[in-house]
Amino acid sequence: MNFFDKLRDLGVKALINKAHAMNIRETGLTGGNLADSLCDAIEQNKTAVAAALNNADTDMVLLQVLERDPEAVMRGLTAAAAVLGTENKTLYVPENREELAETLRPLAGEYGVTVKSEFVNVRENENALLLHIATCADLAHAIEGDYTPGVWVSVDGGEVKRVTDGTKISDLCDLTGAKGLILGYEMRPVKDAALTVEETNLANGVVRVLREHDCVVAETQKRLLASRARSCGKCVFCREGLLQLEYEHREMTEGRGKQEYTDFTHEIGEAMAFSTPCTMGQNASKIALSAQDSFPQEFEAHIKKKKCPAAACVKLVNIYIDPRKCTGCCLCLHACPHGCIEGRPGYIHTVDDFDCTKCGECAKVCRDGALIITTGRVPHTPQRPTKVGRFRD
Amino acid sequence: MAKITIDGVKLTVPDGANILDCALENGIYIPHLCHHKDLSPLGSCRMCIVEVEGREGVTPSCTLKAEDGLVIRTKSPEIDRLRMLALELLLTGHPEDCSTCPKYGNCELQMLIQYIGPKTGRLKMRSKGFAPEERNPLILHDMNRCVLCGRCVRACNELRGVKVLRYNKRDMETYVGTLHDKLLIDADCRFCGACAEVCPTGTIRDKLIATGAGREDAIVPCRAACPAHTDVPRYIRFVKQGDFEAAAAVIREKAPFPHTLGLICNHVCELKCKRGEVNEAMSIRGIKRAAAEGDTGKYWRGKGKQLPDTGKKVCVVGGGPAGLTAAYYLRKQGHDVTVKEALPTVGGMMSYGIPSYRLPREVVAAEAQVIADQGVKLETNCKVEKPVELLKEYDAVLMAVGTTNGVRLPMQGNDLPGVLVNIDFLRKASMGQETGMGKRVIVLGGGNVAFDCARTAKRLGAEEVHLACLEARNVMTADDEEIEQAQEEGIFVHPAQTFERITGETHVTGVDFMNVESFTFDENRRAIIKKEPGSEHHLDADTVIFATGQRPDLTPDCGLTLGRANSIAVTDMESDKSTSVPGIFAAGDAIYGTKSVIQAIASGREAASQIDKYLGGDGDISETLAPAQDAPAYIGHVDGFGHLERGKPEIDSAQARQDNFNQFDHGLTCEGVCGEAARCLQCDLRLKISRPHVWGDFAGKEG
C-alpha cells in the first residue's frame, strides 16, 4: 500500500494514538512527547508544519538523518500536517546548504513540501508546529511499523547512528584519558558518562570526549564563535550577548582574561536564555555556563595564572627545541610554514619566537622529541650557531 | 474587551490589544525601542519588559496581548536590572559620542539612555566598521549607528510592501541593507522615506533633516513650495487612480484656475520635487493639466462653500488672477463683490500678457465664468483712477492692478519710433491690434516675458528676430525649455550683452552692443558689469522691444503710498495687506512686482481672508471639495521604479508652430499621465506614520 493511502486509512486519531503508544520522543530541545505536541498544536490551531534542525545547532550532524533517508522526513512531515489538516509544509535545511535544498526539491514536490535553505525565523513561524527533522523521520518509521525507541548520536564527529534507549554514554565512547564531555549543547564532567542517552539531552546528537589536549576554554570559545556566525542577529541578547561571551573567552585563551568575566558569563548567559525567542539565543550560552560550572579550575588557570592546562591555547604556550636532543637533521626547519626555525645540518636548531604561530608542525616531524611545547618557562637555548653536542648552559 | 491593570491603573482595552501600545496611549510610559505602533511587534530589544502577576520572570509588553484580568507591573528591581543589561549590550555596538550625530536631540535611543541611564565601561565596545553610504538620493545609511531594532525592515516590508530593506550579515555583523548591497535605486526603492521616519537613531536618515515647524514642509516639499500650498501628492494620487475630477477638485480647494495653471504655471513645486533627486522631477504641471482637462466639475460646480449674504460691499480693482481669486472667495464668504477691470475682458496678464499659443483665451474665459457664476459682478472697460473715492460706495477695496507698465531702460534712442515695450506689444497682439512692429526685431531682455515677445514677433511675421540680454546663457532667467523652443523657431539668442545705445535718427536702425566679460553683484546687490574691451558691435533692426521689467501703472495721485518700483506699499506682504488708506487693501503683482499666476492667486486668497476679517467674518476661506481619498500605505514593489523617466509632452515641430498662435504643447498622452502620476514618491504618506512616544512626553504627567 502506498504511503498516502496508509495515512488516509489510519486517520488522525489513530496516528496520534500510534505516536502516543510508541512514546515517540521529540528530538531536539523540548525532548517532549510527540503525541502531546500534536495535540497541543491542534488545540492552538496551528496552520503549518515545519521541519528543521534546531537554530542553535552549529554541528548539524543530524542533517545526516535527512541526507540518508529524505523520504522518511518528507513522510513524517506529511503525516504531521495531515494531523493538523494543513497542506502548509516546509522543510528547512541550514542557510548555507542551498545545494542540498535543490537536490531535495523534486522529492519534496511529490509530498507538497516547500524546501528552504534558511535559518528558521521563529516569528514568521508563529502559526507553525516546528518539528525536528529527526522527529519527522521517527514518525514516518512509526507509521511504517519499524520504529525503535532511541536517539541519534554522532560520537566525536563520526557518522550519526541510532542508539536505543537505555544505552549509557560510556557505552558509546572510549573514555581513556577523558577529562570531560560535550553532550548536546553542554560541557559536562566525565562522571556524566554514566547517564543513559535519554537522560542526557542530546538535542543536536553530539557526543564528544574531551581529552588531555583539549582546552575547555578554547573549545567553548570556538563553539560560541560558531553560534555567532549562525545567529541571525536580530535579537539584542543573542547578537550582543554572544559577542561579549565569545570576546571574553577569546581574551582568556590569549592571556588577557579578567576575573569579572566569569560573573559576566553568568549575568549575560543566563539572561540570554530567557530573553530570546528561538533556540539559538536560548541555548548558545549553555556551553559557556556549563563549562564554567564543570571546569572552574581550567578557567581559573587561564585567568589568574595565564596558563592553558591543555597546552592548546597557543598564546599561552611556549615552543622550543631542546638543545640536548636536537640532532641537527633540519626536518623541522623545512616543516615550519612560517620559516621561524633557524639552523643548518649538524647544528642545533632554534625557534624564532617572534613569528612563530605555535602551530606545532615542527613538533609533528621531529623524530627525536626535541621540539617541546610547554606551558612552563623556556630554558636557555644557544644564542649563536652551535654544533650538535657542543651546547653548555 | 479586557479589563487589565498596569501599575495599579485599571484599563479596559480590546481583547488581544498590544499591552505596550495600551500603556503608552493611557499615559503610562514603558521604555521601548524596537516597537513602533504601526509595525508588527518584534520583541527583540527587551526594553519594554514587564512582569505579569502569576507568571514567572519578565515578558516584553510589546508582544504581550491583552486578556481579561492581566495584572502588570512595569517597574521592579529585576526589570530595571534586565533593562539596563539589554541597553548596555545594545550600546556596545553603538558609537559612544552622540554629539556629532545629526539626529542629536531627536534620537529615541538618546532619550532612552537618559531614561534608563546605563552603566558604561563594563563591556567590550566596538565600532562595526561600516562606511556611511551617501550615494543614495534623499536617504543616508550610517550603519555604524544601527541598533538593529528592525523597524526600517518592517516598515519597508510589511507597511510599504516595497521589500527593499533586509537583514544582511558580513563578518559576523548583522546590518540592514539591500540584496547584494545594491544602491537603493537599483533595488527598486520607492523613496517613500518610511525607513527614515521610523528609525529611532541617526542610522537611516534624511539627507536633509528638518524638525519642528519645518518638518512637514521638508517631507512634502512640492506642497510647501507651491505658493497656494496645493495638495500636490493628493491630486497626483487621484490622477493615478484615474479620478481626474477628484484631482481637479483638490486643486480647486486652493486655486480657481486649475486649467490655466496646468498650462502656464511656473511650477516652483517641480523645482523642489524629491523625485528630482532620484532621477527627474515629476511633471506636476502636466498632471495638473490632465486633471483639469479631464474634469467636468462633478465635485465642485455649484457645490463648495457659499455663506449667506453679509450685506457688505467690496470693490476689486483689476481683473487679473489676484483680483479674480480674491473676488471669488470674498463672494463665497457672503460679500457683494464687484470687479472693475480697465480692459475689455478680465484675466489680466492671463488674457493680455501670456501669449495665446501658450494659454488659449477660452481657457481663461471659462475659468473666469465660474467666478462670475458665483455671483461676482464683472465691470470691464472700467479704469479706476481714484480708488480712495470707491470707499464712498464700498466697505472695502482691493487693489489688484498688477504691473501693466513696461519699463524702458534709460538709454540713448529709447523713445525713437520703432521702440516698443513688452506689455503694450503683447496686449496689442492679443487684441489683434496693430503693434507697430517692423521686419527685423530685437528684443532686449532675457526672461520669459522677453521670449513671449520674441516668439510673438515671430508669429506676427517678423523676418528676423533677435533676443539679447545681459546674463550669460546659463544664468538667463527664462526657462531652458522656452529658450530652446525659441531657438528651434529660428530666434537668435545673444546672451551676455550690454545694450550701449539704440541707433537711428528718425527711426530705429539697430542696437549697439558690447560683450559682457563678467556680471556680478556687490554686497548691496548692485550689478557690477565688466565689458570686454573692443567688443563693440551692431545689429541692424527696425524694431526694438524692451522686455526689461514692468511696474504698476500708478502715480502718487492715486492716493496710496507707493513703495519700491512703484509698487503699492502694504503693511505686511503676506499677513496684512492693508495699504496706507484704511479699507483699501492690495494684492498680486502690484505689491511685489511681477511674479506668477499662482503667486497672484495665493496673494488674492490671503487678501480675501484678511478683508473678510476686516468686514467681520472669520477669515476662514478654506473648503473641502474633493472626496475622501484612499491612500494605501502599502505601495508595493515596482520593478525599475527609480529609473522611470519623466513623461514628455507632445509638442508640434518648430515648422508647424512658428507662424501661428495655435497651442502647440499638447500635454502628456492619456497613458502618459497615469504613468507619470505613478512616478510620484507620495511623500505625504510618510506623514501618516505615527510619531514616536518618548519619555519626555510623559515626564510631566506621571506622579
Ligand SMILES: Cc1cc2nc3c(=O)[nH]c(=O)nc-3n(C[C@H](O)[C@H](O)[C@H](O)COP(=O)(O)OP(=O)(O)OC[C@H]3O[C@@H](n4cnc5c(N)ncnc54)[C@H](O)[C@@H]3O)c2cc1C
Ligand atoms: C508676458 C508675461 C508672461 C507671463 N507668463 C507667465 C507664465 O507663463 N506663468 C506664470 O505663472 N506667470 C506668468 N506671468 C506673470 C503673471 O501673469 C502675473 O504675475 C500675474 O498675472 C499677476 O496677476 P495680478 O492679478 O497681480 O496682475 P495682472 O494679471 O497684471 O492683472 C492686473 C489687472 O488689473 C487691470 N488694471 C490695472 N490698472 C487698473 C485700473 N486702474 N483700473 C482697473 N483695472 C486696472 C489690468 O488691466 C489687469 O487686467 C507672465 C507675465 C507676463 C507679463
Ligand code: SF4
Ligand atoms: S521603499 Fe521606502 S522604506 Fe523602503 S528603503 Fe525605500 S524609502 Fe525606505
Ligand code: SF4
Ligand atoms: S537602521 Fe534604524 S530603524 Fe533600521 S534597524 Fe537600524 S536603528 Fe533600527
Ligand code: SF4
Ligand atoms: S515626488 Fe510627489 S509628493 Fe514628492 S515632492 Fe515630488 S510631486 Fe511632491
Ligand code: FES
Ligand atoms: S522588545 Fe518590546 S519594544 Fe523592543
